[in-house]
Amino acid sequence: MRTRTAIIIGAGPAGLTAAYELLTKSTDIFPIVLETEDFVGGISRTATYKDYRMDIGGHRFFSKDDRVTALWTEMLPMQGSPAKDDLVLEREKPLQDGGPDPETTYDVMLLRDRVSRIIYRRKFFD
Numbered sequence: 001m002r003t004r005t006a007i008i009i010g011a012g013p014a015g016l017t018a019a020y021e022l023l024t025k026s027t028d029i030f031p032i033v034l035e036t037e038d039f040v041g042g043i044s045r046t047a048t049y050k051d052y053r054m055d056i057g058g059h060r061f062f063s064k065d066d067r068v069t070a071l072w073t074e075m076l077p078m079q080g081s082p083a084k085d086d087l088v089l090e091r092e093k094p095l096q097d098g099g100p101d102p103e104t105t106y107d108v109m110l111l112r113d114r115v116s117r118i119i120y121r122r123k124f125f126d
């Protein structure tokens with residue numbers, strides 16, 4: 001029985017995660033998310049323009065916190081088979097036993113190598 005209410009401002013990843021946690025963990029708190037835009041996802045959303053889909057902010061999941069990673073993989077399990085580009089480029093990736101096949105479903109987390117840099121005054125900074 002939910003007897004209390006939490007008002008959460010913003011339906012970006014932080015607000016949505018807070019609401020999800022309150023709903024899925026046994027709390028007596030009912031979350032209400034207030035979002036000023038017509039869409040959810042904040043700057044981590046995928047925007048659509050004509051036939052194009054663009055990731056504005058978040059492109060990849062990366063966290064040093066195991067609880068955060070566990071939450072993501074609870075929603076989107078790690079790949080259990082190689083993705084097409086890994087096969088073509090002959091890249092080896094550790095695969096999750098029993099994980100989904102990226103060639104048959106979109107509901108799968110793909111493992112990606114990452115390099116993050118900012119270009120400033122014609123120089124790359126890690």
Ligand SMILES: Cc1cc2nc3c(=O)[nH]c(=O)nc-3n(C[C@H](O)[C@H](O)[C@H](O)COP(=O)(O)OP(=O)(O)OC[C@H]3O[C@@H](n4cnc5c(N)ncnc54)[C@H](O)[C@@H]3O)c2cc1C
Nearest residue numbers: 010011012013014015034035036042043044057058059060
């Ligand atoms: C260029 C770029 C690349 C990035 N790449 C990555 C990446 O690869 N991986 C990664 O993990 N992260 C990445 N990030 C960071 C990631 O996008 C943010 O950390 C994440 O979106 C923050 O989530 P948030 O919910 O705190 O805020 P936001 O995503 O900003 O969401 C805030 C929400 O609150 C709403 N809001 C604001 N004010 C009000 C109000 N007064 N009333 C109601 N609603 C309101 C906004 O409309 C929005 O929907 C990147 C960011 C940028 C800019």
